[in-house]
Amino acid sequence: MRALDRDFTEETATDIVLGRNEACSLPRLTQIMAVLVPHLHAVVRELDLTSAEWMAAIAFLTATGQISSDRRQEFILLSDTLGVSMLVDAINNRKLDDVTPSTVLGPFHVDGAPEMDMGGTISLDGRGEPLLVEGRVLDERGVPIEGAVLDIWQTSEDGFYDTQDPSQPDMNLRGVFRTGADGHFWFRTIVPASYPIPNDGPVGKMLAALGRHPMRPAHIHFIVSAQGYDALTTHVFLAGDPYLSSDAVFGVKEALIRDVLTSTDAERAAARGMQAPFKYLDTDIRLQHEAATLSQGPQE
Template sequence: MAVYFSEEASVEAVTARVGTNVDPRLAQVMACLVKHLHAFAKECQLSQAEWETGIAFLTRAGQMCSEERQEFILLSDTLGFSMLVDAINNRRPAGATENTVLGPFHVSGAPIRQMGDNITLDGKGESCLYEGRVLDLDGNPIEAARIDVWSDNPDGFYDVQQPDVQPKWNNRGIFSTGPDGAYRFIGIKPVSYPIPNDGPVGQMLGHLGRHPYRPAHMHFIVTAAGYQKVMTHTFVGGDPYLDSDAVFGVKETLIAPFERVSNGSTLWRSPFDFVLTRS
């Protein structure tokens, strides 16, 4: 029996048009999308003008996208959607280090460095010693864990954002743990910075009374054979944006101590252990 479109039967009318030889997962995902998208319009009693504004917003977002910038990912991030997808796909037992968003500035092929090396190539910023161990859930050290790290500079920019200002691979490096599972390197104490806010997503944040800032953080990707990959940050304790991160990336367990050093080779020290779970 044919199902014709009406306000009451809108979902059924659309899903009834899906073919019989469609990938089952695609059919499931699209049915959920139609169901919730139609429910959104009905609950809001969306006006024609509001719908047109939404279409214009998405059009501008698409026009902002390029090889260097992805406005739709920025939109997903600022709506908390990126973090939700990450949480769904990275459920871990209590005690394991939590994931957070990757961010747009990771670069493959960073140089492999010796344990204890300084990753800050331009000598700028307040120096910080990062150290800790990579452990399993029972507290045993994990040997040969690969730790890929990167951060912004003291002006809030990553090296790829300033290729004519910062040296290539500034504040980046890859380390590998020994039998004790320990890691140790010198970087800088990172600073807070705004996400790109000169496009439609930035305008949306402004209309919502939200700021575009991310709290200061150091990025880590920790991998080891037989364990789940951890893609995360450690956040600077006491940062003013911890409870209002523009992309919702902060988790309480990822707030790290940054201790002022009085008699050491660096101005700061940030200890943090990473706990991996079996894959």
């Protein structure tokens, strides 16, 4: 039997694990493990971690996996509440100053939302205070983008997505819209509410132990895409919400906050299928040309 080159100790642990990984033929995985293992071992050493604490961490991760399903992703919540999702987003979405900032996707996006005619309502059950959302999709210079696709979703008036609330119709408060030549978009919805992220699982217990609340400020989600442009995942946050400065998932950016205003303009109300007075929110969205397009110069 071949003798061990050296024993696995506090001092040798990291080098031994890295040496065992040297046969990996995947360059990116090799790079990741070469960074991850030393950092993970450094945490264990710095904390002088006990066996009981490590088993508690394993139990926490096990519970996080067990509560996850096709309608709930607890690992995304964990990533969000630790700021990892927003950090990854920041690294992968280094934008020009003149475009709309990105923010987290969140765990409640659903593929296959219905495509609607411009001006349609995404509120299928009619509950809540009506809200008109209107704006334009533009490029970095303010030129309208034709054919931009907006995938939109939000909570109900009491703070639940349709996937959380069996009393809501499927695909309630979700819709897909496509801009015309002027880049203009508008749709009807209801005023969303601030809400707690799911806090009945391990992530909720973690937040409680940390003395943190689980609340997110009221917002509307957007994924906006167009040919030749970087796709944008973002929110529009409602000004005045009490949780803007303490969003549980760190998603708020100043440039994404908008006022909900009241209009008494009967002509605009009639043109938008609403009754005056009505609530409205105006927001333009600016996309950035793809890197290859930018290097060639934006196309007219």
